[in-house]
Amino acid sequence: MSGLFDLPAPVLGALDAWLAPFAGDGLRLLGWAAAGGASSIALHAWAADRRALDAVRAALRATHRALAAYDGDPNGLRALASEAMRLSARQLRLNLRPAIVAALPLMFLLPWISNQFGMARPAAGESVMVCVEPIEAASTIRGDGVAPGPASAAGCLQIAWPAGSATLEDAQARTLARLPAASVSGVVHPPSAWDWLVANPAGTLPMDSPVRRLSLALRPREHFSVGPAWLRGWEAAFAAGALLGAAAAAAARAARLRASRQVE
DSSP states (O other): OOOGGGTTHHHHHHHHHHHTTTSOHHHHHHHHHHHHHHHHHHHHHHHOOHHHHHHHHHHHHHHHHHHHHOOSOHHHHHHHHHHHHHHHHHHHHHHHHHHHHHHHHHHHHHHHHHHHHSBOOOOTTOEEEEEEESGGGGGGOEEESSOOOOOOTTSEEEEEOOSSOEEEEOTTOOEEEEESOSSOOSEEBOOOGGGGTSOOTTOBOOTTOSOOEEEEOOOBOOOOSSSOHHHHSHHHHHHHHHHHHHHHHHHHHHHHHHHHHHHO
């Protein structure tokens, strides 16, 4: 199952695979983030009604000046205050649509970036801890193609990451997780109302299974070799790349606007 924001994932994955021989993970991550930030600025400029916004802001400034200078009866003051509120609400409406449109590139990128660059896929035979909720259900976990170790008091067990296809199952042989999954994910949970927006790449647990959560202790990927650990993951790189891309696109747009005004 794919959610709404997962729809571009196959195309993005194919493009990323094509780029992989030419650029490392960190560079591709920064590039995708910068493209998302620049796209957001471009879409904001396209969706914004600049003339209407300028007119509303000018009218709002004039109303505020009139309010500050007003020295008359209360009815006139109420009229000015109502006009200021009306203009503020219109300004909010005019800003809301481009803000929503501008967020779309990042909303579509984030789930794919998280799945593509978030967790490291374990090597075949590598020991991985799997924790089960509720704890008492851990002792019922069995495997097809993988042999879970005995469950600990905390509801965790060790598995050897399979080289081929394998599944984790509950006592009734219901499939809980397929290993290795197409996309690496550290949590498997039952279906939720949010799945139509962003689905879990590792799938979901059966609704009638006593297991309510599987947590796989996967290692976060580090894309850079310098700085503290929290700066080496995809989150910091994505934020920095998106900001740089947005700043570059905004600067380029401002330069174009200045040039067009000079021509006029």
